[in-house]
Amino acid sequence: MQREVASLALAPTIKAKLIGAGFVRVGDLHEVSAAELRIEAGISLQESTEVLQTVFPRSHEKGSETRWMKATEILEQEKSCRSISTFCAALDTVLGGGIMTGKMIEICGTPGVGKTQLCIQLAVNTQIPASFGGVEGHSVYIDTEGSFLVDRVVDVAEAALQHCKQQHGKTGQLGALENFTLETILSNIFFFRCHDYVELLAQVHLLPDFLFKHPKVRFLVVDSIAYPFRHEFEDLSVRTRLLHGLAQKLLQLASQHNIAIVLTNHMTIRLEQNNSALVPALGESWGHVSPQRLVLYWQGKQRFASLTKSSRQKEQMVPFQITSHGFHDVQLFQSQVTASISSATSNTTTVNARKRCRVEDDDEHEDCL
Amino acid sequence: MILKEGQCPGLTAEVIQALRTQNIRTVVDLVTADAEELSCKCSLSYKTLVAINRVLLAQYASFPINGADLYDELLSSTAILSTGNESLDKLLDSGLYTGEVTELIGSPGSGKTQVCLGVAANVACELKRNVVYIDSTGGLSASRLLEIVKSKVSTAEQQLDALRRIYVTEVFDIFSMLKVLQTLRTGGFPESPSGSSSLKAVIVDSVRAVLLPVIGGNQIEGM
Numbered sequence: 001m002q003r004e005v006a007s008l009a010l011a012p013t014i015k016a017k018l019i020g021a022g023f024v025r026v027g028d029l030h031e032v033s034a035a036e037l038r039i040e041a042g043i044s045l046q047e048s049t050e051v052l053q054t055v056f057p058r059s060h061e062k063g064s065e066t067r068w069m070k071a072t073e074i075l076e077q078e079k080s081c082r083s084i085s086t087f088c089a090a091l092d093t094v095l096g097g098g099i100m101t102g103k104m105i106e107i108c109g110t111p112g113v114g115k116t117q118l119c120i121q122l123a124v125n126t127q128i129p130a131s132f133g134g135v136e137g138h139s140v141y142i143d144t145e146g147s148f149l150v151d152r153v154v155d156v157a158e159a160a161l162q163h164c165k166q167q168h169g170k171t172g173q174l175g176a177l178e179n180f181t182l183e184t185i186l187s188n189i190f191f192f193r194c195h196d197y198v199e200l201l202a203q204v205h206l207l208p209d210f211l212f213k214h215p216k217v218r219f220l221v222v223d224s225i226a227y228p229f230r231h232e233f234e235d236l237s238v239r240t241r242l243l244h245g246l247a248q249k250l251l252q253l254a255s256q257h258n259i260a261i262v263l264t265n266h267m268t269i270r271l272e273q274n275n276s277a278l279v280p281a282l283g284e285s286w287g288h289v290s291p292q293r294l295v296l297y298w299q300g301k302q303r304f305a306s307l308t309k310s311s312r313q314k315e316q317m318v319p320f321q322i323t324s325h326g327f328h329d330v331q332l333f334q335s336q337v338t339a340s341i342s343s344a345t346s347n348t349t350t351v352n353a354r355k356r357c358r359v360e361d362d363d364e365h366e367d368c369l
Numbered sequence: 370m371i372l373k374e375g376q377c378p379g380l381t382a383e384v385i386q387a388l389r390t391q392n393i394r395t396v397v398d399l400v401t402a403d404a405e406e407l408s409c410k411c412s413l414s415y416k417t418l419v420a421i422n423r424v425l426l427a428q429y430a431s432f433p434i435n436g437a438d439l440y441d442e443l444l445s446s447t448a449i450l451s452t453g454n455e456s457l458d459k460l461l462d463s464g465l466y467t468g469e470v471t472e473l474i475g476s477p478g479s480g481k482t483q484v485c486l487g488v489a490a491n492v493a494c495e496l497k498r499n500v501v502y503i504d505s506t507g508g509l510s511a512s513r514l515l516e517i518v519k520s521k522v523s524t525a526e527q528q529l530d531a532l533r534r535i536y537v538t539e540v541f542d543i544f545s546m547l548k549v550l551q552t553l554r555t556g557g558f559p560e561s562p563s564g565s566s567s568l569k570a571v572i573v574d575s576v577r578a579v580l581l582p583v584i585g586g587n588q589i590e591g592m
Contacts, residue, residue, distance in 0.1 A: 003551045009544035022371040022394030066552050071532035075511035104507055237585040245582035251507045252541040287477030291508035309478035312510040
């Protein structure tokens with residue numbers, strides 16, 4: 001069975017002309033020269049050369065062969081992939097070590113709960129040297145809301161340096177901190193400000209070139225992906241198309257360049273029959289996009305992070321706090337922690353009412369971790 | 370199928386040119402046109418046209434198959450693959466049937482990827498057959514696959530053998546996906562060392578990711 005011309009990656013007008021001229025299947029284009037095709041289909045010589053190159057790619061062209069990988073090879077790759085710590089040990093455990101490079105995660109939360117703080121912390125933590133268990137990579141920060149403050153980055157970076165120096169004191173690793181200073185941290189965060197969705201789309205379109213020039217980038221955040229898309233669209237189907245296209249491009253970059261991608265999202269109210277629920281914004285179709293989703297929320301005066309969607313890890317929630325030093329664990333007495341977690345558990349159903357938690361199967365779980 | 374010189378005796382370049390003037394370009398155009406009318410308009414011999422029609426129909430038409438024969442063929446060639454989950458198997462009338470497409474639909478986080486991983490693990494472990502997993506969402510995790518496989522077989526060697534039977538490819542847009550599917554269709558699947566291709570399941574997770582960016586809008590002809 002031959003592939004149909006309609007399914008090829010060509011412009012719709014060219015495809016329409018080809019099909020009108022009778023070239024319905026790929027086999028119809030065999031032994032047709034570019035000049036003949038130009039006459040038959042009524043397209044330019046350049047277009048017909050392009051058509052023939054798409055249909056019959058030369059075998060040495062990169063990317064023309066499908067790349068198959070066995071699950072064992074992917075397992076090896078995953079084992080060697082490092083993750084970026086959030087500096088909140090509990091959250092790192094929930095995430096399976098931290099934010100994984102090569103994967104995408106969505107962080108949702110109400111205003112003020114700490115999404116931007118977490119993004120700034122991750123942008124700094126990406127640069128932690130490998131000898132301290134870090135990824136030693138650069139960061140790209142795409143800001144659509146204007147909430148990125150350099151002063152705050154300085155505070156977080158200085159705290160991270162302090163933390164590493166204390167560790168260096170314990171383990172005695174010399175020289176590792178030479179390339180990890182405030183200057184280098186700030187200069188290795190590449191900042192882009194996008195004011196509307198057009199700028200954001202353009203920026204993502206230009207990213208492949210940027211990433212080739214900066215191969216050390218290991219972290220990219222779009223803070224937030226919701227803001228430019230929430231206000232300007234009357235036609236929601238256009239919004240869906242653009243958002244999903246954008247997400248697929250980012251997923252491709254994540255996989256090709258081994259970058260951790262974080263997208264932050266807002267929360268919105270979904271009205272049901274007799275009550276309302278707080279759900280992530282951008283609609284239900286957007287909910288399918290990211291393979292992992294972390295929801296940050298308040299419970300009284302305590303902030304919690306809940307992993308509500310993941311293909312790898314169990315759904316769990318942990319408390320965290322934000323101080324002048326950045327994103328951290330909570331230091332509470334054990335009883336207080338248990339009390340706040342148990343009261344939060346009864347309320348996690350409002351966070352995701354349709355899910356049942358995964359059943360605890362301690363024996364197998366321990367073996368695997 | 371476009372009309373080309375030499376496709377059958379009698380189909381010469383002059384004949385094709387004459388047909389083109391009447392806008393007859395493909396085999397379908399020719400066999401559906403009225404031969405008498407065509408012979409007048411194109412000043413071609415009626416006999417030639419009828420002869421050409423007959424040869425083309427013999428070459429390109431599909432043949433009907435007896436219902437009973439079809440049933441026998443299906444009975445002997447269809448395999449039923451268990452998903453690894455009893456209740457799901459019951460719902461699917463004992464499992465996934467080869468030759469059929471099963472679609473999983475669900476809200477975000479409802480478990481679609483987990484079912485896909487479970488099916489892949491089951492086909493690779495229990496049935497010991499190859500599986501192709503086309504991932505367009507970045508949701509595939511080999512460590513999660515290993516976790517599922519570990520619950521089915523106990524030795525490390527068996528677990529790795531099972532994982533070796535799962536072939537993964539990542540696609541991020543509709544054209545790459547179609548290309549991969551076409552490769553599979555034409556037998557481009559990497560063969561197992563024993564020489565026989567024992568591919569039994571193709572899992573696509575998910576179609577939504579590659580189709581939503583192109584569906585809708587002003588184009589009414591699909592893509």
